[in-house]
Amino acid sequence: MTRWLRMIGGLLIWAAHFIGLYLMSSAADVWSSSEAAGARWMGLVFSLGCLLALVAMAVWLGRGRRGGIGPEAWERRVGLTSALVAGIGVLWQTAPLAF
Amino acid sequence: MTSETGFDVDKYDRFPTTEPWPEGELEQLEQAWCGPRSPWEWITATNNNIIGVYYVGAAMLFFVLAGVLALLMRTQLALPMTGFLAQDTYNQIFTMHGTVMMFLFAVPAVEALGVLLLPQMLGARDLPFPRLGAYAFWAYLIGGLAFFCSLFFGLAPDGGWFMYPPLTSMTYSPGINADFWLLGIGFIEISAIAGAIEIIVGVLKTRAPGMTLDKLPVFAWAMLIFACMIIIAFPSIILATLLLELERALGWPFFDPLKGGDPMLWQHLFWFFGHPEVYIIFLPAAGAMSTIIPAMARTPLVGHPLVVMAMLATGFISFGVWAHHMFTTGMPQISINYFSAASMAVSVPAGVQVFAWIATIAAGRMRFSTPGLFAVGGVVIFVMGGLTGVMVAMVPFDWQAHDSYFIVAHLHYVLIGGMVFPLFAAIYYWLPMSSARPLSEPWGKWIFWLMFAGHNLAFMPMHLTGLMGMPRRVYTYLPGRGWDLPNFISTIGAFMFGLAVLLWVIDMIRNFRPFGPREAGNIHAGPGLEWLPSGFYSVRSIPVVKSLYPLWDQKGLAEDVAAGRYFLPGAARGERQTLVTSPLNAEPQYVLRIPRPSGWHLFGAVFTAGFFLILTIQAYAAAVVSGVLAIYCIMRWCWFLDAPHARKTTEIGAGIRVPNYVSGPFSHGWWAMVIVLIVGGMVCLLAGFSYVFLWSRRPDLWQAPPPISSLLVSVGLLAVAGVCALAASRAVRMARDGAVSAATGLLVLASAGVIAASIVEGRAWWKTGLQPDVSSQGASVYALLSWAGTFAAIGGLMGLYVVLRRLFGRLAADRPSTVDLISLFLAFTAAQSIGVILLVRLFPGSGI
Numbered sequence: 001m002t003r004w005l006r007m008i009g010g011l012l013i014w015a016a017h018f019i020g021l022y023l024m025s026s027a028a029d030v031w032s033s034s035e036a037a038g039a040r041w042m043g044l045v046f047s048l049g050c051l052l053a054l055v056a057m058a059v060w061l062g063r064g065r066r067g068g069i070g071p072e073a074w075e076r077r078v079g080l081t082s083a084l085v086a087g088i089g090v091l092w093q094t095a096p097l098a099f
Numbered sequence: 100m101t102s103e104t105g106f107d108v109d110k111y112d113r114f115p116t117t118e119p120w121p122e123g124e125l126e127q128l129e130q131a132w133c134g135p136r137s138p139w140e141w142i143t144a145t146n147n148n149i150i151g152v153y154y155v156g157a158a159m160l161f162f163v164l165a166g167v168l169a170l171l172m173r174t175q176l177a178l179p180m181t182g183f184l185a186q187d188t189y190n191q192i193f194t195m196h197g198t199v200m201m202f203l204f205a206v207p208a209v210e211a212l213g214v215l216l217l218p219q220m221l222g223a224r225d226l227p228f229p230r231l232g233a234y235a236f237w238a239y240l241i242g243g244l245a246f247f248c249s250l251f252f253g254l255a256p257d258g259g260w261f262m263y264p265p266l267t268s269m270t271y272s273p274g275i276n277a278d279f280w281l282l283g284i285g286f287i288e289i290s291a292i293a294g295a296i297e298i299i300v301g302v303l304k305t306r307a308p309g310m311t312l313d314k315l316p317v318f319a320w321a322m323l324i325f326a327c328m329i330i331i332a333f334p335s336i337i338l339a340t341l342l343l344e345l346e347r348a349l350g351w352p353f354f355d356p357l358k359g360g361d362p363m364l365w366q367h368l369f370w371f372f373g374h375p376e377v378y379i380i381f382l383p384a385a386g387a388m389s390t391i392i393p394a395m396a397r398t399p400l401v402g403h404p405l406v407v408m409a410m411l412a413t414g415f416i417s418f419g420v421w422a423h424h425m426f427t428t429g430m431p432q433i434s435i436n437y438f439s440a441a442s443m444a445v446s447v448p449a450g451v452q453v454f455a456w457i458a459t460i461a462a463g464r465m466r467f468s469t470p471g472l473f474a475v476g477g478v479v480i481f482v483m484g485g486l487t488g489v490m491v492a493m494v495p496f497d498w499q500a501h502d503s504y505f506i507v508a509h510l511h512y513v514l515i516g517g518m519v520f521p522l523f524a525a526i527y528y529w530l531p532m533s534s535a536r537p538l539s540e541p542w543g544k545w546i547f548w549l550m551f552a553g554h555n556l557a558f559m560p561m562h563l564t565g566l567m568g569m570p571r572r573v574y575t576y577l578p579g580r581g582w583d584l585p586n587f588i589s590t591i592g593a594f595m596f597g598l599a600v601l602l603w604v605i606d607m608i609r610n611f612r613p614f615g616p617r618e619a620g621n622i623h624a625g626p627g628l629e630w631l632p633s634g635f636y637s638v639r640s641i642p643v644v645k646s647l648y649p650l651w652d653q654k655g656l657a658e659d660v661a662a663g664r665y666f667l668p669g670a671a672r673g674e675r676q677t678l679v680t681s682p683l684n685a686e687p688q689y690v691l692r693i694p695r696p697s698g699w700h701l702f703g704a705v706f707t708a709g710f711f712l713i714l715t716i717q718a719y720a721a722a723v724v725s726g727v728l729a730i731y732c733i734m735r736w737c738w739f740l741d742a743p744h745a746r747k748t749t750e751i752g753a754g755i756r757v758p759n760y761v762s763g764p765f766s767h768g769w770w771a772m773v774i775v776l777i778v779g780g781m782v783c784l785l786a787g788f789s790y791v792f793l794w795s796r797r798p799d800l801w802q803a804p805p806p807i808s809s810l811l812v813s814v815g816l817l818a819v820a821g822v823c824a825l826a827a828s829r830a831v832r833m834a835r836d837g838a839v840s841a842a843t844g845l846l847v848l849a850s851a852g853v854i855a856a857s858i859v860e861g862r863a864w865w866k867t868g869l870q871p872d873v874s875s876q877g878a879s880v881y882a883l884l885s886w887a888g889t890f891a892a893i894g895g896l897m898g899l900y901v902v903l904r905r906l907f908g909r910l911a912a913d914r915p916s917t918v919d920l921i922s923l924f925l926a927f928t929a930a931q932s933i934g935v936i937l938l939v940r941l942f943p944g945s946g947i
Contacts, residue, residue: 003683007312011415018419018441025433030795034431071684072101074313074404081408089416089444096436 007075009057010083017050017090021097040097047094054090058083106686111309111643113753115655115664124669125639131670132224132636143696145229146635150236151215152533155526157240158208159607162519163600164247165199168192170597173557177590179578189574190257191276195250197260198280201376202287203243205518206329209383210235210294212525213322215533217298219629220316222307222644224637224667224677225693226297227767230700230736235293237704242286245712249279256280259572261369262343264354264362269347278715281344285711288337292778295326295333300770302326303682307628308666310644310685316627317400320407321386324414325379330774331418332375334781339368342789342882351871351878353789359797359875363428364789370421371785377513378417378445382410384521385452388474391521391528392456394625395471396463399648402455409448409455416445426497435494442492449485453478469543470528470623476551477520484512487562502572505565511558523550523603531619532629534610542606549599556592560585626651632661640665640752641678644685666752672745678757679767688765689758690749694739703732734900740768741909741917762916772920776927779890783931786883787938793875794943800874802867804940809863813856813936820852821929828922831915842918843905849925850898853891853932860884860936880939887932894928897921 005012021043028039061079102108135141135149144150171192175184184192214232218225226232249255256276258267267277302323306315343365345351352358354365393400400406419441426435456478465471487509491497500506523546531537564585569576576582621630626648631638642665646652659665666687667678675693680686706729713722748756763769794801804810823845831842861884871881901921904910910917 008411008415011412015415015418018437021437022434025431025437026795029431029434034433039433071311071313077404078408078411081405082411085408085412085447088447089441092444093437093440096433096440 003072003075006061006079008082009079010054010086013050013053013057013083014086014089017047018093020046020050021093043097044094047090047097050090051087051094054083054087102686103681103684104686104688106681106688108309108684108686110753110755113755114643114666115659115662116753117664120663120668124663127673128636128639128668128670129634131673131675132634134635139698140696143233143698143701145225145233145694145696145700147214147218147225147229147232148533148635148637150229150233151211153240154207154211154214154236157236157243158204158211161199161203161243161247162208163604165196165204166597166600168196168199170593172196173590173593175574176576176586178587179576179583181575184574186574187253187257190572191250191253191255193572194256194259194280195247198256198284199243199247200514201260201380202284203239203247205380205514206291206376207239207243207287207294208522209322209325209380209518210291210298212383212387212522212529213298213325214294216529216629217301217319217322218305218637219532219631219633220319220627221302221305221310222628222638222641223301223305224641224675226301227305227677227679227691227693228297228300228771230694230697231293231771232297233696234700234704234707234736235290235297237701238286238293238707239290241705242283242290242708242711245708246279246283249276249283254279256283261373262365263369264343264346264365267343267347268354269350275715275717278344278347278717281340281347282711282715284336284340286708288333288340289707291329292333295329296771296774298322298326299330299774300767304679304767304770305677305691306680306685307641307644308678308680308685308687310680312683313404314644314647314649316647317389317403317406317410318383318386321382321389321410324410325382325386328375328379328382328414328417330777331781332372332379334778335368335785336372338782338785338789339365339372342368342878345878345882349872351882352873352875353793353878353882355875356796358873358878359793359800360878361793361796361875363425364792366425366428367421367792368785368789370424371418374421374424375417377517378413380514381517382413384477384518384525385410387525387528388456388477388521389452390627391470391474391524392459392465393463393648394528394623394627395468395474396459396465397624398459398463400455401458401462402451403647405451406455409451412448413445416441416448420445423492423497426494427501439492439494443489446485446489446492453482453485466623468527468623469538469540469547470524472544472547473520473524473527476547477516477524480512480516480520480551480554482516484509484514484516488513500565502570503565504561504569504571507571508558508561508565511554511561515554515558520550523547528623528625529629530610531622532625532633535617535619536610536615537619537622538603538606538610542602546599546603546606549595549602553592553595553597553599557589557596558592560588560592564589621650631657636670636675639663640668642666666755668752671749676749678751679761687751687755687757689761690751691767692744692759697736697739699732699736703729703736706732730896734896737900738904738909741914743911743914760914760916762914762919766916766919768916768920769923772923776924779927780931783883783886783935786879786886787935790879790883790938791942793879797875798943801876801943802869802874803944805863805867807940809859810936810940813860813863814933816852816856816859817929817933817936820849820856821926821933823852824849824922824925824929827925828915828919831910831912831918834912838912839905839910839918842915842922843901843910846901846918846921846925847898849922849929850891850894853894853925853928856929856932856936857884857888857891860932861888864939883935883939887928887935890928890931894925897924 025034028034135144302319342353352360354360354362422438423442564582569582640663642660676690679688679691706725709725744759750756827842827845869877871877
């Protein structure tokens with residue numbers, strides 16, 4: 001399980017971020033408005049948490065990287081690049097909250 | 100590399116073996132895996148080499164049929180105000196064109212390619228559930244043909260391939276045309292999910308030893324992600340079709356705003372399936388491209404880990420883009436922005452793959468034979484479709500282009516470039532492996548250029564007609580709007596495309612002629628295991644894989660494999676066997692006995708398709724009979740599973756022995772059951788989403804739930820049932836007399852508990868006066884309870900099944916798989932029911 005998590009952990013964080021934002025905006029829309037400042041701030045804080053989780057993920061993956069060959073090093077490379085793409089996704093999806 | 104299972108990987112150094120193997124070993128292998136010898140054996144065959152060819156053939160048949168429908172539409176639209184097709188007929192034809200292309204061609208075609216190629220590519224003798232694969236194929240073929248024939252009776256669906264209510268509600272679509280769509284694709288959903296189970300377990304559990312994830316062929320990676328996406332996405336369309344059919348047949352108002360329903364719910368559910376569907380189709384094709392391009396360019400794929408990452412990322416992000424089909428529906432602006440951002444973000448992993456292909460072509464010495472041409476042509480067309488995809492991901496542009504011919508152009512560029520051209524590349528590339536004959540190269544080049552030119556002539560002008568305001572799905576148009584010429588050009592292009600397909604069909608018929616030489620061999624110098632010499636048994640012996648490109652990097656591999664110098668070179672005791680390996684490092688775990696063909700899966704498929712189709716024409720009694728027969732056939736098929744083994748272990752080569760039987764999470768059956776439960780859980784989760792969504796539309800219509808006392812009874816019964824189910828799995832392993840009887844008793848108790856809880860909960864709601872046809876709350880509560888109740892009913896059947904097995908002596912303490920799987924199912928059923936009950940009782944308020 002750890003090895004799968006290493007490979008797709010970044011993407012799981014992206015998925016959690018997407019679902020979280022969608023749920024927050026939907027809930028906000030039911031109670032008041034998804035455009036309300038409170039909802040936006042919640043989204044921003046949540047996004048920041050996800051970005052920090054991605055950074056932690058990248059540090060975890062980067063730690064064992066030196067001198068690695070074979071399947072586990074390959075899986076780590078896949079995980080690192082996944083975390084990078086997930087980071088782009090999270091940043092990009094957070095942008096609407098800031099404007 | 101750390102071992103995953105405790106297997107000593109240094110044992111791989113014993114291969115290739117040098118000792119002589121027993122005489123007659125190859126003959127025994129050939130006899131165990133002999134091909135069909137009579138027409139009945141051809142029909143009941145389960146071997147992937149046969150089913151795979153049938154499957155690809157059937158998918159291409161539907162491609163041709165849907166293509167003919169496209170030509171009829173283009174004939175109608177060639178000139179303004181033509182009367183070639185009546186309006187109603189045109190509606191049926193465009194609906195069937197989209198439906199057949201998406202459901203009967205695109206998904207089955209890539210699944211078929213997986214069934215055909217994966218065993219050879221992974222070094223397995225067959226996929227782990229060959230009868231399930233055959234069942235999936237026959238249900239699809241029989242149901243698909245019957246579904247298509249609805250056109251000839253004027254009964255074909257006519258609401259567009261995404262069947263939006265209220266157009267498809269009883270008010271506006273009173274006939275059975277829409278029911279044909281809703282029930283007709285039921286068997287396709289079952290077939291796709293069955294195939295996905297086969298592929299996931301096959302890729303994770305039946306790889307050649309040493310084939311770690313970094314050495315897993317990119318196509319197999321793509322098929323793994325594709326199958327996982329089916330497991331997540333298809334439940335959404337299963338639920339959507341169930342809800343709409345319930346509304347049409349019984350008046351449960353999920354989509355009727357007058358009773359608290361909302362047509363937007365359909366759009367959410369449909370597109371949560373529908374947009375990932377595009378990537379479900381694209382990913383295997385991309386995997387094929389990432390296999391074909393390196394082979395044709397004679398160089399390794401540039402950025403292999405990046406390509407795998409890109410496919411994984413595409414799989415994830417594709418689930419965050421469904422609402423970009425709904426930008427014009429008035430969703431909250433911030434939600435629209437999230438979906439717009441995700442829609443643009445998904446182009447990053449797609450771009451990574453495209454750049455990897457271009458870099459590979461640049462780094463190698465590309466051969467532009469027909470597979471190479473189709474691969475490069477596919478990249479060009481897909482990039483053009485991708486660029487317009489980024490355009491329509493931008494909300495202001497989408498508002499202008501929505502439902503216009505611009506979208507028709509965009510989706511055809513994406514789907515034809517991303518799937519059809521790669522599929523043709525795959526057929527041209529792999530056919531010499533499958534039929535041992537290549538297709539004609541000169542014809543292939545003609546076919547490619549006709550198809551490439553025809554595609555661009557047909558669809559490029561549609562960008563213009565769309566931007567000039569021509570809406571999609573109109574059966575004719577007035578002259579003088581500037582649409583005449585581009586439409587005429589599109590029609591010419593469509594017929595060029597059709598001519599290319601006709602030439603290809605003729606060449607395929609020529610290729611599969613039953614006479615003439617068959618000795619193509621590895622004509623493309625392909626690097627994968629699928630190019631090893633093979634028969635119905637796949638490879639003669641299962642090699643140790645040390646490279647992503649074993650045939651390029653492991654010298655003498657083909658000769659050693661053919662000489663039986665690797666794993667499992669024979670067929671011990673005349674059984675069909677394959678090696679099961681661990682999911683990450685592919686270390687040998689056990690030998691799987693593969694069942695021989697029988698008719699039960701075929702009968703099961705016939706009656707499954709029959710059930711859905713007969714239901715469509717509202718012959719309910721006959722449908723029930725067909726459904727019962729389908730269940731009987733499937734139970735008969737399962738009856739022969741989990742049979743005893745003559746010996747506990749088998750020598751798989753070089754003195755290495757592995758067990759013949761394992762249970763629990765090591766076994767392939769356990770994995771399959773877990774995947775089935777994920778599908779069930781996803782349907783339930785989405786039904787829960789629907790419940791909350793409908794509440795958010797009209798909270799004023801929501802009434803209080805039943806008294807808390809019945810809640811305690813239901814949840815208490817379910818908790819006991821869950822505990823009994825889990826205890827059964829432990830009980831059967833107790834080394835004492837009566838263990839099997841105790842496990843059987845516990846399973847019967849568990850199944851009785853889940854059924855009793857369903858009845859208690861249903862009665863409690865009924866007593867409150869809540870009716871399913873009166874409000875969206877009633878509809879969604881009873882839909883959730885019905886889902887949980889269906890699982891309880893299946894649990895009851897399983898309880899009966901386990902009792903019968905006990906009575907007939909087909910349960911044993913040393914073979915606990917049957918008990919394990921049923922206990923897993925019942926425990927899940929109990930947990931799912933508790934979740935459902937708590938949701939409907941406690942949200943939005945408990946009413947205490």
